[in-house]
Amino acid sequence: MPFTGVPETITASDGTPVNAxxxxxxxxxxxxxxxxxxxxxxxxDDDWRPSWRVDLIPSYKAHRVxxxxxxxxxxxxxxxxxxxxxxxxxxxxxxxxxxxxxxxHHEADDVIGSLASQANVPVDVVTGDRDLxxxxxxxxxxxxxxxxxxxxxxxVLTDATLVNKYEVSPRQYVDYAVLRxxxxxxxxxxGGIGEKTAVKLLQEFGDLEGIISAADDPSSSLSPSVRAxxxxxxxxxAVAPDVVNVVQDLSLGTLNADIRTLDSEHLEEINRLATEWxxxxxxxxxxxxxxxxxxxx
Numbered sequence: 001m002p003f004t005g006v007p008e009t010i011t012a013s014d015g016t017p018v019n020a021x022x023x024x025x026x027x028x029x030x031x032x033x034x035x036x037x038x039x040x041x042x043x044x045d046d047d048w049r050p051s052w053r054v055d056l057i058p059s060y061k062a063h064r065v066x067x068x069x070x071x072x073x074x075x076x077x078x079x080x081x082x083x084x085x086x087x088x089x090x091x092x093x094x095x096x097x098x099x100x101x102x103x104x105h106h107e108a109d110d111v112i113g114s115l116a117s118q119a120n121v122p123v124d125v126v127t128g129d130r131d132l133x134x135x136x137x138x139x140x141x142x143x144x145x146x147x148x149x150x151x152x153x154x155x156v157l158t159d160a161t162l163v164n165k166y167e168v169s170p171r172q173y174v175d176y177a178v179l180r181x182x183x184x185x186x187x188x189x190x191g192g193i194g195e196k197t198a199v200k201l202l203q204e205f206g207d208l209e210g211i212i213s214a215a216d217d218p219s220s221s222l223s224p225s226v227r228a229x230x231x232x233x234x235x236x237x238a239v240a241p242d243v244v245n246v247v248q249d250l251s252l253g254t255l256n257a258d259i260r261t262l263d264s265e266h267l268e269e270i271n272r273l274a275t276e277w278x279x280x281x282x283x284x285x286x287x288x289x290x291x292x293x294x295x296x297x
Contacts, residue, residue, distance in 0.1 A: 011278070012276070012277045012278045013278055016085070016088075016277070017081040017084065017085060018088065018277050018278060018279060019081070019085075020082055020085045020089065021085050021088050021089055021092060021279060021282075022279055022282040024089060024092075025092065025285070025286045026151075026282050026285060026286075027147075027151060028040070028096075028286050029282075029285040029286040029288070029289040030151050030289075031126060032259070032286070032289040032290060032292075032293060033289045033292065035124060035145075036292075036293060036296065037124070037259065037293070038258060038259065038293065039121070039257035039258055040257060040259045041098070041099050041100075041101055041115060041255070041257045042093055042098055042099065042100045043100075043101055043102070043108040043109075043111040043115070044100050044101065044102035044108055044111070045102065045107050045108045046102035046103055046104050046105070046107075047104065047105050047106060048061070048076050049064075049065070049076070049107075050105050050106060051105070052105065053242075053243045056239040056240075056242055056243050057186070057187065057188075057240060057243050059186040059187075059188060060185060060186050060243060061076075063186055064076050064186075088273070088277055092270065092273055092277075094269075095269040095270040095273055096259075096262070096266065096286065097259065097261055097262055097266050098259065099255060099256060101252060101255065103250050103252065106247060106250065109129060109131060109132060109246045110246050110247035110250060111250060112125055112132060112135070113132070113135055113246030113247055113248045114247060114248050114249060114250035114252060115252065115255075116135045116142050116248075117140075117248035117249075118248075118249075119142075122141035122142070122143075123141065123142045123143070124143050124144075124145050125142065125143070125144045125145065126144075126145045126147060127144060127145075128146065128148040130146075130148075130177070130182075131177060131185075131244060131246065132144055133157065133166075133170060133173045134170055134171075134173045134174050134244075134245070134246065135170070135246065136158060136159060136162055136170040136173075137159070137170060138158055138159040143156055144156075144157040145157075166199070167199045167203065168198075168199060168202055168203075171207075172202050172206075174244045175202060175207050175208035175211075175241070176195075176198050176199065176202060178208060178237065178240040178244055179193050179197075179198035179201065179202075179208070179211075180193065180195050180198045187240065187243070187244070188236065190229050190230065190236070190237070191229060191232075191233065192225075201226070204221070208237065208241065212230060212234075214227075214230075215227045215230035215231050216231075259290060259293060262287075262290055262294065267287070271283070
């Protein structure tokens with residue numbers, strides 16, 4: 001979500017911050033202009049901390065839970081300014097005829113994973129989440145457009161660029177994440193094994209199963225200290241891949257993701273929202289980009 005990149009001082013006439021709304025619109029305009037997609041989907045967290053993942057690793061995203069828990073359901077701690085903009089974002093995306101897809105008991109990553117794996121067209125996954133690197137697949141024309149450094153530093157990641165950047169393949173990325181851990185998700189990792197050691201182990205033994213087998217084999221080349229670390233984390237390693245792997249087989253029904261279908265009704269509504277929420281130039285830029293795609297279609 002493009003929240004921190006746009007000043008919160010950007011507000012509507014009633015004082016409601018609209019920086020995330022405008023940031024998202026500008027991101028869509030830039031992506032549509034640069035990559036000329038014909039289909040576009042926004043994926044939503046219906047459940048940002050699914051219980052089935054927490055049951056496997058209780059620390060999963062635990063540090064993000066607010067002290068106010070509603071009806072026994074974990075509530076994600078998020079800036080009030082961002083929360084206030086979520087309904088506006090939904091309204092704006094609907095007015096632009098951009099589908100918003102979520103799935104019960106699953107995160108947006110699982111929806112993205114299912115869409116990418118089931119698509120019969122080339123897919124660009126736009127994300128700042130490294131876990132989705134596991135979806136990169138040159139054979140299926142699935143790339144990641146990595147936004148962690150902002151749109152000005154957008155990285156296009158393929159099989160080759162991922163290997164060049166992290167020294168692991170997309171097929172190894174889950175095991176890499178499991179070994180090194182991820183504090184942003186409350187994933188502890190294997191104590192004493194950081195990124196460099198994780199890469200070295202995967203390069204030597206291929207995958208997590210090979211590393212565990214080497215730890216169980218006294219004749220393997222694994223050092224005694226690493227062997228002890230792997231063996232000591234057996235319980236964690238047995239469940240962590242299921243937490244990190246994104247779901248790729250969700251049934252999401254019939255999806256109309258064509259962005260070449262803006263009609264007068266949509267235009268009337270987006271212009272109304274632009275006036276109500278002071279979205280000005282951001283709406284003009286996204287409409288210009290979408291019209292360009294329509295003209296090419």
